[in-house]
Structure formats: C-alpha cells, structure tokens
Amino acid sequence: MNHDYRRITRDGIWDNNVVFAQLLALCPLVAVTGTATNGLGMGLASTAVMAASGVTISILRHIITPEVRIPVFVLLIASIVTLVDMMMNAWLHELHKVLGLFIPLIVTNCAILGRAEAFASKQPVLPSLTDGLMMGMGFTLALVALGAVREILGSGTLFAEAALLLGEPFRFMELTLIPDYRGFLLMILPPGGFLALGFLIAGKRVLDRRLAGRGAADAAMPAAAVQS
C-alpha cells in the first residue's frame, strides 16, 4: 500500500486545514489567540497531542470495535492531554504558567477526535503520525496567523513575550510595530477573534479560487482561444 505523504502534508497544512477548511477547534482558537506567542505555544502543544493520539489510536485500531470507538478515543485523548499538562507543569513551567489555563482546552479540540475518527482509526502508524504532525502544523499556522493579526491590530506588537515561551535567544522576535499604540480592545476580545477569523477564511477562499482559476485557465486555454 502506497501512502502519499505529500498528499497528507498538503492536506494538513493547506487544503484540509483544521481551522480554515474544516472549521474545527474554534473554541481553543478564539480563546488563546490574543497574541501570536500564545497561538504558537497552543499550536505546538496541540501538535504534540495530535501526533501522540494518532499513533496510539493507530496502534490500537485493530482491537477497537466501532460500537465503543468514541468513548475509547475520548479516553485516550483526555489521558494524553493530562499527561502533556503534567509534563509541561513539571519541566516547562514558565510556558505552563502562560498556557496552563488552555492546555485542558485541548481536550475540547474536536479536531483531534476528528482526525482519530477520520484517519488514525483506519491507517497504519506512520501515516497516522504524519497526519497528526501535519494537521498540527496546519493548526499552529492558523493560530499564529490569527494571533498575529489580532495582536498587531489589538496591541500594536508582534510575538510579545516570545522569550518566555521559547527562551532568551528568541527575544529578537518580539517586535513593537506601532509605537505608542493605544490599543484596539475589540481585537483582543473574542468578537475580534471571530472577525479576524472570518476575514482570514475569506482570504484563503479567494486565494484558492485564484489558484484554481489560473490552473483551469491554463488547461482551458486552447479551447478558450478557439471560442473567442
């Protein structure tokens, strides 16, 4: 059986992006993306959970019956999230102080259950791992993009407190784009999150249509030329 890893990657990051295409995981998405840094941290934690749950469920896929699969998936995902929470609290404490509130929210991330159901329960371990990682990357991308938009418009900075998340060497990422900015509260609050998300999704649709249009135009060129 040939698994098309390029297809999985493309699906995860762009074509079938958790947020922009599947519209899943909006609860953690809107909650954490007040800043790009928080989005990045949440994205990385979710990626870890997605990869781990993908592998676990893929290994167990032959013994799990369809009738009880949902409770089993939920149980496994919740356990993995709790483990990640405890490990971060113990060994990445600074990051946990920033993200601690949101880690349990990963359980509510229906994208993880969605991938368990749609992919990991039907596919071997390696493709499931790839799928988890790539879906996670796509989710991280969406979180950072939304976080960046809200942070720039809301507080005039980008990647504030990144040094807290990634360590001192990454302080260069912390930018103040608009000095003396008085802030735009709406963008930091959840309504601003939905607003920015709407524009981002619309933007992706336009881009996709443009790309598809160009591809179709290239293919249809001879016919079109004859017609006109």
Added chain:
Amino acid sequence: MAKGLRNPSYRKRIGYQSALLGGMSMLAAAALSVGFVETQADIALRTAEDIQASLAQVISPTLHDNDLLADALTLKIPGRKRPATVYRAIHDSRVTAVAFESSGQGYGGEIVVLMGVAADGNVLGVRVISHAETPGLGDRIEAQRDDWILGFNGHSLTGLGPQGWAVKKDGGRFDQFTGATITPRAVVGAVKSGLEQFTARRAELLALPAPEAETGGQPRPATPDTHSGDVS
C-alpha cells in the same frame, strides 16, 4: 493489510466491548499514575518556587532570615470556606511582617491578591495573583502593566481611615481607571478587608511559633505550630 476497524463475530459480544472499555480505562489509569508519580515532585518544587517568587515581591528579603514557606500558619476565617495561609517573615526571632492572600469580586470574577503587611500594620506591597478582568482596561492592576498597585505601599488602616480606603469616585484615596471602576474598587476592597483581618488577629499572627527544640524555658506562645487548625 487490514482495513482498520475489522469486525469478527466474537467482537460483537457485549463481554468483549466491556472488556475493551475496562482494559482501556486501566491502561489510561496506569499511564496517568506513572505520569503523576514522575512529575509530582517537580511540580511541587515549581509551585513552591512560584510562591516564593511572589512572596519576595511583597516582603523584601531583608526583612526576614527564615524560610517563609516553612513558617506558614493556616488559619480558619469565619465565613470563608478555604482556610487562609499566612506566611510570616521572622528576623532575629521577631515577626517583622506577614503575607497572606485576600480576594474581592471584580468585573470578570474573583480577584486574588497577595499582600505583605508589616508588624505595625503598614502595607508593604500588594500583587494580584489571579484575575479575569478585561484585557486592556481592568488588567492595569497587574504590576507589570501599571504602577497603580504600588499605590498601596506604606498605607495602613488607621492612616487613611475608613473613608480613605475606597476609589476616588467613592470619596476615597485611590485612583480608578478610565472605563473600569469595578476592578480597582474590588482590589481596594480586598486590601482593606485583608488589613481588617490582620488587625483583628494581630496578636495571634505576630506571636512566635514554638521553637521545637527548646520548649522548656520559653513561654508558650498563644499560637500553636504550623499546622494549627481551629483558632477561630
């Protein structure tokens, strides 16, 4: 290669389903137990470091030569469910200051502050430990965003009087924020009630803990040791 959720006949039996769920639960419980045991010590250590770091902000390290966490008292406060922990700064066998948490009802929920009070009743420092106030408006109570919280330093209950312990809008001494009055009002209220608690129990809080090694000649202090339960 197998196609995922295969379904031979024995799997349809209720026994298999139950065994599967039970087995998975046991697996999950085992994994969580291992995780808990592995991380527990580190988490406790990190939490203690956190408390120490916040305590250092409200009680200057020069005020004490003891371990604040070791010399903590647990008090029951009438009308409150959770017992309060009071950290005591001791220097040359004298209690120089105490630190404890107090709370008030803000705009978005409970605001918890940690406050340090000198033995004479003056506020040494106040820091907000947790809050759910509106970002950009109410979060100016955080020390890293605004100096407002430093405005409590040096004030005492008697120094300002009952009128003074309120925001300016209510005729008191403390600034409110543009667009957010409830938040500073809650913090002022929390600090005030903390000071009232302190005043009410001053003697008990400032009494020295019993030195465990030499109880003989020492007069027995009114307060029992660290784990003292009911004093109310």
